[in-house]
Amino acid sequence: MISYPSDAELLRSEIAAVAARMIAEDGADYGTAKRKAAKQVLGDTKVRGDVMPDNAQVEDEVRLYNELFFGDSQPAHLADLRSIALGLMTELERFTPYLTGAVLNGTASAHSDIYLHLFAESPKDVEIYLLNRNIDFEVSETPHFNGRSPAVETVSFMWKGEGVHLVLYELDDLRGGGRRIERAGLAGVRALVTGNDTNET
Secondary structure (H helix, E strand, O other), X not given: OOOOOOHHHHHHHHHHHHHHXXXXXXXXXXXXXXXXXXXXXXXXXXXXXXXXXXXXXXXHHHHXXXXXXXXXXXXXXXXXXXXXXXXXXXXOHHHOOEEEOHHHHOOOOOOOOEEEEEEEOOHHHHHHHHHHOOOOOEEEEEOOOOOOOOOEEEEEEEEOOEXXXXXXXXXXXXXXXXXXXXXXXXXXHHHHHHOOOOOOO
16 A cells, blocks of 8 residues: 655655755754744744654755765765864863764765864863963853753864864763763764774764
């Protein structure tokens, strides 16, 4: 028996595809891209929960979009970003760095920055380390990955021509808790760079 997609499934797919284009072409974050895509597809109609794609579906569409439109350049750029991330992680090894986001999952485009999670006794330890190396940075806040704790400091700067964001967590946060996030430590990123992918989380 042939199973046809429902109206909700079709709308979900359309919104995911439009959001993916915004992410790949403009560097939009997932939340903003999904909201704008829903507005573009549905107009002023109230968005029902069952037609909004989740991030995994959008990520799949971003991969497809990259293959279709950036297949000649995206893989090399992704490799460069991962190599730069590995070098910076090696520099910051004392703070137990983990790579996360588009550079890790392979969907990075020309607009993608490098996101690292660091774990230290205090955010000031990382900031002093950077200042001692004459790295100018800006400080902002990022929601904690467990969704419950207060926001955490994020330091942002340019490194080898690429934007970098270091999200600064406490050592206790290494034990995790809350939602699981995809991330890779030094060994995992080194494996990605060398082609021996053993996704260490």
